[in-house]
Amino acid sequence: MTTLLTNVGLEFAQGFLTALGLGLLMGLERERRTTSRAGLRTFGLTALLGAVCALLASHFDAPWLIGAGLLAVAAMMIASYSVRPDPNDPGTTSVVALLLAFGFGAMAWYDEFRSQAVMLAIVSTVLLYFKAQLKRLTSKLTERDIISILQFAVLSLVILPILPDQGFGPYQAINPYQVWWMVVLISGVSLAGYGALRVAGQRHGAPLLGVLGGLVSSTATTLVYARHSRETPTLNRLALVVILTANLVVLVRLSTLTAVVQPGLLRDLLPQMLGGALAGLVVAVLMWRHMGRQDDLPELELRNPTEIRTALTFGAIYAVVLFLSAWLADIAGSRGLYLVALASGLTDVDAITLSSLRLYSLDRVTAHQAVTAVGLAVLANLGFKLAVVTVVAGRQLAQRVALGFSAVAIGGLGGWWLGTASWIAG
Structure with missing residues (x-):
């Protein structure tokens, strides 16, 4: 009692x-x-x-x-x-x-x-x-910003709940709900970067511009600052820091996506992501310290990342890459998956990463194959952006960007090799 x-x-x-x-x-x-x-x-x-x-x-x-x-x-x-x-x-x-x-x-x-x-x-x-x-904050919002928020609400709260959560087509690889969930995830990350960029503006220097630009679109950020460098050669070092930082954020972004979508694979993916990020960060910090003060930063205007057309385009790319990855992995083994990774990674590294994670969850590829595919996509993406910088900005900026990208690639390959050695030892 x-x-x-x-x-x-x-x-x-x-x-x-x-x-x-x-x-x-x-x-x-x-x-x-x-x-x-x-x-x-x-x-x-x-x-x-x-x-x-x-x-x-x-x-x-x-x-x-x-x-x-x-x-x-x-x-x-x-x-x-x-x-x-x-x-x-x-x-x-x-x-x-x-x-x-x-x-x-x-x-x-x-x-x-x-x-x-x-x-x-x-x-x-x-x-x-x-x-x-x-x-x-609300006083700073433009009509375009409000439309972005409303469009994201439509993507996540209107379209996503009504989609069927089951596999369709060959290999049962295309799950409408899962495909659109990836669209919502990518749009949400991009919208967060877009919103932070609108709030922070250009006040906090090149590294912040690179981080926010990388969250929204590293490809668009690379193109915009390559163009600024061509028009104003004195901005070469600034453009280099912004471009390199934006592409380092890609590695952090991919790690975050893995942690959300397939956390069991994060331990296997992290060595190459961390190796590339640390190596590239060393170069970015050195360039930033020697850049000098930049009071007049050029604007980084990026497209609304939640436009329905943009979301549909990414969803279609993701679905196609997912199907091709499953198909080629079935008929050609890991070589087929790697071929898709190299091809799709040229323009969009998110789609092949999410596709590899999805195939891993379906037990169609091993952890080693999925991680290798992501690494190949990142290398292909860096090569494509280096080509963009060379064409748009010229050789001077391209040589400096190549140094930073090479550090990222070498660091990533070193991390991948360490991961491979641990798999073999295991």
């Missing part, structure tokens, strides 16, 4: 203390704002009221008590702002925040919802705190 009472007391205390803590957390942020009618005590008490209502609802089997408490809090706040209106603070945010505090307090009473209540309360407090920053 004593143990039972102790357990009940602990559960009782935990529910109410969690509710009080969440209310005080949100109230702390509201207390800082002099125009807010609800502060630290009001939010703490409201969260406790939510827990009390949840307790009574559980005890009397009357879930309507929670809804009644929520309506009472809403009526109280609306009446407060109606009696004493404040043109500087219409109270909408505080009313919604207080209702959330009540809801989180009610959730905190139930053990199965307690962790979710804590997470949601923290997220809500963050949104309340960063009001000014979010306002500045």
Whole structure:
């Protein structure tokens, strides 16, 4: 009996203390704002009221008590702002925040919802705190940016859920849901880089431009800065740092995609990705240190990465590469897969990487074959971009880019060799 009472007391205390803590957390942020009618005590008490209502609802089997408490809090706040209106603070945010505090307090009473209540309360407090920053951010958004966000929402929340999750065609290689999930994944990564580029702009120098450009499109970044170098020869070193950094980000990007799509293969892929990235990073840092200050950085304008046409194009490329990889791997073994990797890697390294990961998950290729295919695609992609730089910018920049790309290739090959040696030893 004593143990039972102790357990009940602990559960009782935990529910109410969690509710009080969440209310005080949100109230702390509201207390800082002099125009807010609800502060630290009001939010703490409201969260406790939510827990009390949840307790009574559980005890009397009357879930309507929670809804009644929520309506009472809403009526109280609306009446407060109606009696004493404040043109500087219409109270909408505080009313919604207080209702959330009540809801989180009610959730905190139930053990199965307690962790979710804590997470949601923290997220809500963050949104309340960063009001000014979010306002500045939204003021920077252009119509094109809003369209990009809406298009990504269509790709991920409208199209993806309605696609069938099953294999079609020869080898059952084409799974519409999986194909479009890769489209959403690539578009999301690219959109994140695009958004960061729009927010950060050109203020933080060449390395940041290279990182953000590599997230959106390393090929487009290489082409844009090769063109800038041709038009303004004094930008040669700047273009070199941006181009090299953007292509180092590709290695990080591929590792991240592997961690998301096929985490079991990450350990095998990481040596060559890490080797190439470290070797290239040494060259990039040396070039950046000798570059000197660049106050006037040229704009890096990139296309919206979530356009429906762009998404459909990538989806089609991925599906074709996936089918060709499965087909050629079946009739020609690893040599067929490697041939597709070299060919497709010239223009898009994401598609062959995701295709190799997919084939590995279907047990159609081994880990060694998948990792080798990705490495060949990266080498082919570097060769293609070096050719682009040579044609667009000329020999002077191409020679410097070739030095950086060679370091990436040698480092990647060294990592691949170490991985191969460990496979043989295993």
